[in-house]
Every structure is written in structure tokens, then in C-alpha cells.
Amino acid sequence: MGLEEKFSANKDKTEGKAEEVVGKLTEDDEKVAHGKGKQFRGDAKSAGEKIKDAGEEVVEGVKGLFDKK
Numbered sequence: 001m002g003l004e005e006k007f008s009a010n011k012d013k014t015e016g017k018a019e020e021v022v023g024k025l026t027e028d029d030e031k032v033a034h035g036k037g038k039q040f041r042g043d044a045k046s047a048g049e050k051i052k053d054a055g056e057e058v059v060e061g062v063k064g065l066f067d068k069k
Contacts, residue, residue, distance in 0.1 A: 005049045012042030 016038030023031030 002049070005045065009042045009045035009049070012045065013039050014042075016040075016042060 016035045018035070019038060020032050020035030023029065023033075023035055
């Protein structure tokens with residue numbers, strides 16, 4: 001996962017958690033839901049990057065098999 005993508009995902013998670021907490025303190029259900037949604041977006045970004053990284057590793061492994069022959 002690239003540094004920029006990792007930062008973006010963590011930023012969404014952190015902002016979402018803060019918004020969720022503020023929503024709970026102010027009893028604003030809409031803000032709570034928006035905060036949880038933002039956290040989910042950060043989690044999805046992280047998962048997507050991990051899948052992308054794993055795919056790149058598989059491609060490199062397959063290339064390595066053909067290079068050895």
C-alpha cells in the first residue's frame with residue numbers, strides 16, 4: 001500500500017470516528033451514521049489497497065516462474 005493511499009484511508013477512519021463520537025455526544029443520529037460511513041470508506045480503501053498489493057505479488061511470482069526456465 002502506498003503511503004498516500006494509507007494516509008487517505010487512515011484520515012477517513014480517524015475523521016469518521018471523531019464525527020461518530022461527536023454525533024453520540026450531541027445525540028445526532030445522522031452525524032453518527034455519517035461518521036460510521038466515513039470509517040467504512042477508510043476500511044474499504046485499506047482493503048482495496050491490500051488486494052491490489054497481493055495481486056501485484058502474484059503477478060511478480062508468476063513472472064518469476066517463467067524467468068527461471
